[in-house]
Amino acid sequence: MLRFTDEHEWLRLDGDTATIGITAHAAEQLGDLVYVELPKVGAKLTKGEAAAVVESVKAASDVYAPLSGEVTEVNEAAGSDPASIGGDPQGAGWLYRLKLDDPSDMDALMDEAAYADFAK
Amino acid sequence: MSWGCPMSPNAAGASSPSESISVAPPLAQTPLHAFHLRHGAKMVPFAGYAMPLQYPAGLLQEHRHTRRAAGLFDVSHMGQIVLRPRSGEVAEAARALEAVIPIDVLGLAEGRQRYAFLTDAAGGILDDLMVAHLPGRLVVVVNAANKAADTAHLRATLPDSVAVEPVLGGLIALQGPNAAAALGRLLGHPADLEAMRFMDVREVAIFGAPCLVSRSGYTGEDGFEIAVPAEAAEALAEALIADASVLPVGLGARDSLRLEAGLPLHGADIDPGTSPVEAGLAWAISPVRRSGGARVGGFPGAARILEEITRGPARRRVGLRPEGRAPVRAGAMLFADAAADEAIGHVTSGGFGPSLEAPVAMGFVPAALAAPGTRVFAELRGTRLPLVVSRLPFVPAGFKRG
Missing domain, CATH: 3.30.1360.120 (Probable tRNA modification gtpase trme; domain 1)
Structure with missing residues (x-):
C-alpha cells in the first residue's frame, strides 16, 4: 500500500512497517540535496515531530514523522550521498523505515491520485 | 515536510x-x-x-x-545611480561623496571603480556599493533592497550642485x-x-x-x-x-x-549594526581618509571607525568551516565550547559550498577568537557542532589584476 501526506512524504506499507521518503514533487521543489540527517534506529517517533532533515544548497527542510512508530532501519546510502535522493526519491532514495504503532493509521492518508491532485 | x-x-x-x-x-x-x-x-x-x-x-x-x-x-534589480556635478567637474561630486563614505573618491582615476560603503553616525554600514569614475560623472551601484533608501540618503546629504539620478x-x-x-x-x-x-x-x-x-x-x-x-x-x-x-x-x-568567495551580503553579514572594521572591510578605507591622512575622517561614524582601525574591533567577521557535513546557516548561535551557556556570536551566512563540496559559513566572533584555526561551536537542532575559524575567501579569487 502506497500512501502520501500533505507534508509531501510517501509511505509504503509492508506488514506493519512503512518505508518513508520524500515525494518526487518535494524533491523537485527542493532541488539538489547536499545533506541529509536521518533518525536513529530504535528512536520512537510521534506523528508530526521532526524525524529527518533534508538540505539543499539554499535551505534546510524538516521531514516530519507522518505516523507514530519506532525506527527500524535508515537508508545509510542516501545519508552518505544526499544527491542520489533526487534521482529516485520514491525508490532508492527512501529515508527510513518505521514500525507503525497502528498500521491502520495508513488508511487516513492520501492515495496516489489524491496526492497528485493535492500537489498540483 | x-x-x-x-x-x-x-x-x-x-x-x-x-x-x-x-x-x-x-x-x-x-x-x-x-x-x-x-x-x-x-x-x-x-x-x-x-x-x-x-x-x-x-x-x-x-x-x-x-x-x-x-x-x-541578471542583476538588474540592483540600483544604478549617477552622481552628476552640474559644473561638469567630477572632483566636485567626488568631494561631496567623500562626506558620506570613508573612501578616497577624489583619488579615483577616470575609468576605475572602487568598493565602498555608506556609513551612519554610529559607524554602521547603511549599504555597500561600487563607485566608478566616468567622464563627467560618478556611477554608483548599490544593493537592490537599499536602492530607494540610498537614493534618498544621497539626495539629502549631497549638495544641490550634484544631481542624483537613478538609472533604470x-x-x-x-x-x-x-x-x-x-x-x-x-x-x-x-x-x-x-x-x-x-x-x-x-x-x-x-x-x-x-x-x-x-x-x-x-x-x-x-x-x-x-x-x-x-x-x-x-x-x-x-x-x-x-x-x-x-x-x-x-x-x-x-x-x-x-x-x-568570502564576500559579505548587506542585510545578512553586514548592516547598520556592524562597522566596516568589524566586518573585515577596513582594507577599503583609503589611507588618505585614516588618521594621519590628508583628508582624515569627515564621514559619518568616523570617530568609531578610525578608533577601531587603530585599536582593533571587539569582534570580527570570520570564515567558518563546519567540521562535519551539516550546513550551519544564518542565525545559528556560536559558543566558545560545547558546554558554554553564553553565546559569543552568531552565523550571518552559511550553507553548502559546491566548489569545496563542504559546508561553509561566515559569522561574527570576539576578536580573541578570530584567529584562523580557532575552534568554536554552533548550535544546530539542539546539538553543538564544531567549526574552525578560516581565512576568507574559501576559494582563491580569479581576478585579472595583472
Whole structure:
C-alpha cells in the first residue's frame, strides 16, 4: 500500500512497517540535496515531530514523522550521498523505515491520485 | 515536510514563500523577465522583484559551471545611480561623496571603480556599493533592497550642485574564467575591452547600445558587469548565452558563489549594526581618509571607525568551516565550547559550498577568537557542532589584476 501526506512524504506499507521518503514533487521543489540527517534506529517517533532533515544548497527542510512508530532501519546510502535522493526519491532514495504503532493509521492518508491532485 | 527559508533577510519572502505571496505588493520585473521565463527559470520574490532562483540546470551545476567556465546573472534589480556635478567637474561630486563614505573618491582615476560603503553616525554600514569614475560623472551601484533608501540618503546629504539620478536599465554580470573570452568573441575582440583589468570601467557600444562595462563581480571569479539600456538587455543576454561556455545562473548560485568567495551580503553579514572594521572591510578605507591622512575622517561614524582601525574591533567577521557535513546557516548561535551557556556570536551566512563540496559559513566572533584555526561551536537542532575559524575567501579569487 502506497500512501502520501500533505507534508509531501510517501509511505509504503509492508506488514506493519512503512518505508518513508520524500515525494518526487518535494524533491523537485527542493532541488539538489547536499545533506541529509536521518533518525536513529530504535528512536520512537510521534506523528508530526521532526524525524529527518533534508538540505539543499539554499535551505534546510524538516521531514516530519507522518505516523507514530519506532525506527527500524535508515537508508545509510542516501545519508552518505544526499544527491542520489533526487534521482529516485520514491525508490532508492527512501529515508527510513518505521514500525507503525497502528498500521491502520495508513488508511487516513492520501492515495496516489489524491496526492497528485493535492500537489498540483 | 516544510520548505526551508531561501536566500537572505533582504528577500521579500524572508519568512516563507506562501506568506510573501499573500502580503507582498506586486513584484517588479527586470528587463530580462521574458528571458528568464523562456529559459525555464524558477522565479522567486527578491527585494521586490521577480528574480530567477535557478534554471533547469540546477543550483549546483550553475555554481560549478561559473567556477569552471562562465555564468550569466541578471542583476538588474540592483540600483544604478549617477552622481552628476552640474559644473561638469567630477572632483566636485567626488568631494561631496567623500562626506558620506570613508573612501578616497577624489583619488579615483577616470575609468576605475572602487568598493565602498555608506556609513551612519554610529559607524554602521547603511549599504555597500561600487563607485566608478566616468567622464563627467560618478556611477554608483548599490544593493537592490537599499536602492530607494540610498537614493534618498544621497539626495539629502549631497549638495544641490550634484544631481542624483537613478538609472533604470539592465545590469548583466558575466562571471567565470571564460567570461573575458566569451565577451571578446561576441564583440570582435576590441582592444580596449581586452586591456581591461580588475576594477576598470569602460563605456562600450554593444550592438549599437551605449553600455558601461566594469571588470568586477560578486563571485570571486574574473568577469564583467555590463550596464545595458533596458531595451537592449535581452538581445545581449541571448547573445551571451549563445556562447557554448556561458550558462544562465540564478540567485541561488549567486549566493553560494559569493559565500565561497568570502564576500559579505548587506542585510545578512553586514548592516547598520556592524562597522566596516568589524566586518573585515577596513582594507577599503583609503589611507588618505585614516588618521594621519590628508583628508582624515569627515564621514559619518568616523570617530568609531578610525578608533577601531587603530585599536582593533571587539569582534570580527570570520570564515567558518563546519567540521562535519551539516550546513550551519544564518542565525545559528556560536559558543566558545560545547558546554558554554553564553553565546559569543552568531552565523550571518552559511550553507553548502559546491566548489569545496563542504559546508561553509561566515559569522561574527570576539576578536580573541578570530584567529584562523580557532575552534568554536554552533548550535544546530539542539546539538553543538564544531567549526574552525578560516581565512576568507574559501576559494582563491580569479581576478585579472595583472
